[in-house]
Amino acid sequence: MLGVFSKSARHFAVRSSFSLSQQGRLISIRRNPSEKTLLALKSLLGDRLSTASSVLKQHGTDESYHAVTSPDAVAFVQSTEEVAAVVKICAAAGTPVIPFGAGSSLEGHISASQGGVSINLMGMNNILSIEPENMSCKVQAGVTREQLNVELRATGLMFTVDPGANASIGGMISTNASGTTTVRYGNMKTNVMALSAVMADGQIIKTGSKARKSSAGYDLTRLLIGSEGTLGVVTEAELRLFGIPEAEKTMICQFNSIKNAVDTCAMVMQMGIPVARMELMDENAVEAINKYSKLKTPVRPSLLVEQHGSPSEVEAQSFVVVEIANDFGARDIELATSIEERKRLWSGRHTAWYATMSQRPGSRGLSTDVAVPFSNLTDVIVETQADLKKSDLFGSIVGHVGDGNFHVMLPFDPENIELMQKVRDFSDRLVKRAIECGGTCTGEHGIGNGKMSYLRLEHSNSVDVMHTIKKALDPKNIMNPGKIFYGAER
Amino acid sequence: MLGVFSKSARHFAVRSSFSLSQQGRLISIRRNPSEKTLLALKSLLGDRLSTASSVLKQHGTDESYHAVTSPDAVAFVQSTEEVAAVVKICAAAGTPVIPFGAGSSLEGHISASQGGVSINLMGMNNILSIEPENMSCKVQAGVTREQLNVELRATGLMFTVDPGANASIGGMISTNASGTTTVRYGNMKTNVMALSAVMADGQIIKTGSKARKSSAGYDLTRLLIGSEGTLGVVTEAELRLFGIPEAEKTMICQFNSIKNAVDTCAMVMQMGIPVARMELMDENAVEAINKYSKLKTPVRPSLLVEQHGSPSEVEAQSFVVVEIANDFGARDIELATSIEERKRLWSGRHTAWYATMSQRPGSRGLSTDVAVPFSNLTDVIVETQADLKKSDLFGSIVGHVGDGNFHVMLPFDPENIELMQKVRDFSDRLVKRAIECGGTCTGEHGIGNGKMSYLRLEHSNSVDVMHTIKKALDPKNIMNPGKIFYGAER
Numbered sequence: 001m002l003g004v005f006s007k008s009a010r011h012f013a014v015r016s017s018f019s020l021s022q023q024g025r026l027i028s029i030r031r032n033p034s035e036k037t038l039l040a041l042k043s044l045l046g047d048r049l050s051t052a053s054s055v056l057k058q059h060g061t062d063e064s065y066h067a068v069t070s071p072d073a074v075a076f077v078q079s080t081e082e083v084a085a086v087v088k089i090c091a092a093a094g095t096p097v098i099p100f101g102a103g104s105s106l107e108g109h110i111s112a113s114q115g116g117v118s119i120n121l122m123g124m125n126n127i128l129s130i131e132p133e134n135m136s137c138k139v140q141a142g143v144t145r146e147q148l149n150v151e152l153r154a155t156g157l158m159f160t161v162d163p164g165a166n167a168s169i170g171g172m173i174s175t176n177a178s179g180t181t182t183v184r185y186g187n188m189k190t191n192v193m194a195l196s197a198v199m200a201d202g203q204i205i206k207t208g209s210k211a212r213k214s215s216a217g218y219d220l221t222r223l224l225i226g227s228e229g230t231l232g233v234v235t236e237a238e239l240r241l242f243g244i245p246e247a248e249k250t251m252i253c254q255f256n257s258i259k260n261a262v263d264t265c266a267m268v269m270q271m272g273i274p275v276a277r278m279e280l281m282d283e284n285a286v287e288a289i290n291k292y293s294k295l296k297t298p299v300r301p302s303l304l305v306e307q308h309g310s311p312s313e314v315e316a317q318s319f320v321v322v323e324i325a326n327d328f329g330a331r332d333i334e335l336a337t338s339i340e341e342r343k344r345l346w347s348g349r350h351t352a353w354y355a356t357m358s359q360r361p362g363s364r365g366l367s368t369d370v371a372v373p374f375s376n377l378t379d380v381i382v383e384t385q386a387d388l389k390k391s392d393l394f395g396s397i398v399g400h401v402g403d404g405n406f407h408v409m410l411p412f413d414p415e416n417i418e419l420m421q422k423v424r425d426f427s428d429r430l431v432k433r434a435i436e437c438g439g440t441c442t443g444e445h446g447i448g449n450g451k452m453s454y455l456r457l458e459h460s461n462s463v464d465v466m467h468t469i470k471k472a473l474d475p476k477n478i479m480n481p482g483k484i485f486y487g488a489e490r
Numbered sequence: 491m492l493g494v495f496s497k498s499a500r501h502f503a504v505r506s507s508f509s510l511s512q513q514g515r516l517i518s519i520r521r522n523p524s525e526k527t528l529l530a531l532k533s534l535l536g537d538r539l540s541t542a543s544s545v546l547k548q549h550g551t552d553e554s555y556h557a558v559t560s561p562d563a564v565a566f567v568q569s570t571e572e573v574a575a576v577v578k579i580c581a582a583a584g585t586p587v588i589p590f591g592a593g594s595s596l597e598g599h600i601s602a603s604q605g606g607v608s609i610n611l612m613g614m615n616n617i618l619s620i621e622p623e624n625m626s627c628k629v630q631a632g633v634t635r636e637q638l639n640v641e642l643r644a645t646g647l648m649f650t651v652d653p654g655a656n657a658s659i660g661g662m663i664s665t666n667a668s669g670t671t672t673v674r675y676g677n678m679k680t681n682v683m684a685l686s687a688v689m690a691d692g693q694i695i696k697t698g699s700k701a702r703k704s705s706a707g708y709d710l711t712r713l714l715i716g717s718e719g720t721l722g723v724v725t726e727a728e729l730r731l732f733g734i735p736e737a738e739k740t741m742i743c744q745f746n747s748i749k750n751a752v753d754t755c756a757m758v759m760q761m762g763i764p765v766a767r768m769e770l771m772d773e774n775a776v777e778a779i780n781k782y783s784k785l786k787t788p789v790r791p792s793l794l795v796e797q798h799g800s801p802s803e804v805e806a807q808s809f810v811v812v813e814i815a816n817d818f819g820a821r822d823i824e825l826a827t828s829i830e831e832r833k834r835l836w837s838g839r840h841t842a843w844y845a846t847m848s849q850r851p852g853s854r855g856l857s858t859d860v861a862v863p864f865s866n867l868t869d870v871i872v873e874t875q876a877d878l879k880k881s882d883l884f885g886s887i888v889g890h891v892g893d894g895n896f897h898v899m900l901p902f903d904p905e906n907i908e909l910m911q912k913v914r915d916f917s918d919r920l921v922k923r924a925i926e927c928g929g930t931c932t933g934e935h936g937i938g939n940g941k942m943s944y945l946r947l948e949h950s951n952s953v954d955v956m957h958t959i960k961k962a963l964d965p966k967n968i969m970n971p972g973k974i975f976y977g978a979e980r
Contacts, residue, residue, distance in 0.1 A: 131863070131865055132760070133756070133760065133864060133865035134863040134864045134865040135759070135760060135864065136863070175705055176703075176704075176705040176709075177705075178703055182703065186680075187703050189709070189712070190676075190680060199955060203951060203954075205950075205951055205952040205955055206949075206950065206952060207949070207952050209861075209928055209929055209930045209948065210862075210863040210927075210928035210929065211861035211862055211863060211893075211894050211895070211924075211928070211929045211930045211933065212861065212864075212893040212894050212895070213666075213668055213672065213677050213861055213893050213894075213895060213930075213933050213934065214666075214861060214930035214932065214933060215665055215666040215667075215716050215859075215930075215932045215933065215934050215935060215936045215937070216930050216931055216932050216936075216937060216941070216944070216945060216948050216949065217716075217937060217945050217948075217949055217953065217956050217974055218713060218716070218717055218721075218956040218959060218960075218974075219666075219679070219709075219712045219713060219715070219716055220952055220955060220956065222679070222709045222712040222713070223708060223709060223712070223713055225709070226705050226707075226708070226709055227708055231708075242762065243760070243761065243762035245762075266623070269625070270622070270623065270625060270733070271733065272732065272733035272735075310806060312802065312806055313803055313806070316800060316802055316803070369705075371699075371701035371702065371703055371704060372700075372701055373621070373624040373626070373700040373701060374623060374624045374625065374702075375621055375623035375624040403701075403702045403703050404701050404702050404703075405701070405702070405703060434701075437700075438699055438700035438701070439699055439700065439701045440699045440701045440703075440704035440705075440706050441706055442704065442705045442706050443701065443703050443704060443705065444703065444705050445705060446705045446706075447705070447706060447707060451706070454706070455706060455707050458699065458706050458707075459696075459697070459706065459707055460695075460696065461693060461695055462695040462696060462697050462710055463707065464693075465689065465695055465710060465963065466707050466708040466710065468962050468963060469708060469713075469959055469962060469963070470708075471962070472958050472959060472961070472962030473955065473958060473959070484707055484708075
């Protein structure tokens with residue numbers, strides 16, 4: 001429905017149509033760029049400003065199940081200064097800017113929810129410096145993690161954050177990405193030392209330093225990480241690197257019950273055994289992988305555990321993990337140290353998403369992303385699996401259980417409204433279960449436009465503090481609007 | 491000099507006197523609480539509001555060398571709700587509030603620079619919960635780290651951040667404290683999971699969650715950590731705990747030159763050998779400790795290294811460290827695994843500050859706090875030592891060199907204006923040296939009122955972004971004013 005907006009919402013409305021949801025929340029304001037704005041951008045970028053429909057469509061597509069809106073134009077930028085110039089032009093006209101990386105977001109981050117200009121950063125893909133002595137490197141936002149690790153190979157160093165997708169570093173910063181190795185090496189918050197970013201007024205700032213730690217002023221680096229492009233466009237980052245371990249040992253343990261698998265994980269973590277990865281797959285995931293990859297792995301909940309260190313360390317540590325797993329009735333423990341064998345053990349986990357989706361051909365998928373305290377992990381996963389069965393839904397559970405973070409991957413036919421609602425209801429119950437025990441609605445995917453309603457459930461009135469910061473730093477609400485906050489928040 | 495303040499400064503001036511420095515910066519505005527404010531606080535707190543001169547004096551004393559101003563009143567609070575009530579009363583009157591913990595700040599954080607009410611949080615010293623299964627605990631801000639670790643002992647867990655002083659957890663959060671174990675276990679930013687804080691309007695917020703990671707909205711936890719009470723008063727914190735290691739092994743290696751000592755450290759870090767502590771002491775520190783503790787340790791630069799892990803891990807790792815140290819010409823390597831022997835090796839490092847001060851009886855001390863990239867660590871320390879000699883100043887260098895962070899401890903007679911200026915000039919050159927190579931003016935002590943002039947040197951225009959956040963969240967500038975920012979910033 002169309003309606004008159006409140007005083008606080010008016011603050012954000014520049015022109016064009018808008019509508020209110022049934023709760024009276026502002027859900028859409030179009031703020032398409034004017035001809036004048038497009039001309040100014042064209043004169044800045046030439047052919048690197050595109051309004052071709054195929055390009056717009058591509059920039060209105062991500063890997064989420066959300067309805068995502070295409071932008072009105074796409075700016076293919078090549079430098080921080082160019083990003084600043086684009087933002088200045090858009091700021092003058094109140095036109096939204098939406099940063100675009102590899103397009104692998106799962107929560108609608110790249111949607112031009114209110115129209116505007118996508119800033120495609122993938123042309124900024126230079127590795128600016130590698131400093132082995134400082135165990136750090138500096139990259140532009142469009143560098144992908146795979147590209148970076150190929151480049152690093154000769155140095156004996158690696159960039160460890162691995163969200164699965166070959167995401168861009170800029171995108172990974174925006175959502176505070178993490179992944180299978182976070183249990184050992186941390187997430188983007190601990191692996192980014194410094195940033196360059198373009199703020200809403202077009203100002204270029206540099207945050208952080210090349211030192212390992214600092215107490216100098218507010219931590220703008222960690223404020224920008226996870227801010228999903230709503231405070232600034234990240235253009236460069238100084239990243240922390242780790243040495244490639246001398247030895248790696250991987251094991252896969254199967255269990256009779258998911259409870260035993262998760263309890264094993266919890267015990268390993270509580271005993272402080274160093275693990276580099278700790279991944280859970282439930283029966284459904286294993287079965288889907290079997291079908292997808294024509295394997296005959298026994299269909300049981302499985303735990304993949306990996307150790308990194310010196311050869312003697314990984315031997316000693318994996319020995320203890322095997323002992324713990326056996327205490328919880330593990331079956332068929334398989335261990336591997338060679339690259340080929342380790343790759344084989346990991347192959348199932350890596351294909352889990354596509355394997356699950358392939359069980360319902362033609363489906364799109366929803367991936368939940370809760371993280372919960374260790375002490376509740378077993379209960380929450382067991383309850384979630386029971387809920388899945390009770391709801392008569394098909395889904396696989398995989399997870400970075402060493403961090404208390406797991407995903408239920410649910411394929412659904414987007415045309416089947418009833419099924420889609422069932423999937424959403426299931427996800428809703430899971431999020432509430434996680435928040436109730438002190439967890440979070442998103443461990444690594446971000447809020448985007450998909451989880452805005454949960455932000456207040458999780459953070460209560462501290463969302464108002466977040467929004468005060470947003471309004472102060474982006475008074476025209478041009479930085480990726482419609483993400484994290486409802487427009488009329490507060 | 492007294493003068494008319496600028497438009498932006500006026501924003502902060504409520505009443506009373508103020509003065510401008512020669513650079514035209516606002517350095518002092520008194521905003522003493524009115525009788526009405528004091529009455530309202532008295533009616534809230536009864537005897538727990540004090541205006542006794544001895545109490546005011548105690549709350550105008552820290553461990554820094556700065557001129558620190560006493561507050562007009564001290565509120566001894568007992569709960570988060572009481573802090574909120576105090577802040578509301580003060581906010582209504584535009585009266586500054588200054589959080590006060592153990593009083594161990596080194597940068598004048600507790601100074602009532604513009605008058606106002608100190609909020610003494612040491613009565614909030616309850617450990618609210620310990621959850622061994624989640625490896626976390628929840629404490630009030632007035633709990634000290636020693637108190638917490640005594641309480642934790644029976645659980646086999648420990649809180650690892652150790653800044654030396656028996657600081658309060660609230661104070662450690664305010665300055666983003668770290669210390670000897672940060673190289674292994676992180677600093678306050680990585681060890682605080684969630685916070686309760688009272689904001690400038692008296693609103694109580696809860697940030698973060700009990701999950702190990704989250705991508706839900708802006709990271710207010712890490713924004714508050716290191717914000718030195720200028721955004722909110724932290725009242726409670728959920729802390730991450732680690733298992734007490736099965737085995738610990740300590741070694742002290744002496745070198746012919748400080749360059750060899752620091753190069754050993756850099757090599758160990760670059761090779762990724764896990765170290766739990768990595769501390770440097772220069773010749774002056776060793777000599778001062780000898781005199782202070784009546785020891786006869788050869789006067790040479792020394793490196794203290796500690797390993798935590800299983801017995802076989804610490805053996806293997808310390809063996810590699812010894813090899814590296816030998817490559818750099820180490821002499822007299824001493825190793826210890828028993829508690830008594832390890833304590834003996836550490837005793838010198840623990841007394842280094844007092845030992846250094848005792849070399850100039852009656853002195854106060856300045857401790858520098860730069861952190862630099864590893865790749866520059868050796869050069870910066872060698873240059874700093876040369877500068878010390880050239881300046882004919884006495885000082886000891888100790889440092890958490892595994893994080894690139896070191897302190898020069900300089901005793902001086904505060905009556906000796908000339909010497910004090912020489913000490914300040916030396917510190918100024920050191921900070922500039924650190925910032926020039928991409929480091930920071932403060933690795934763990936914070937900006938306080940002592941390093942405000944360096945914040946812009948280090949962070950340039952991003953200080954404006956910090957200050958925009960400050961103004962948005964604390965429009966009356968009542969939260970610990972006169973710290974981090976000059977009043978008339980921007």
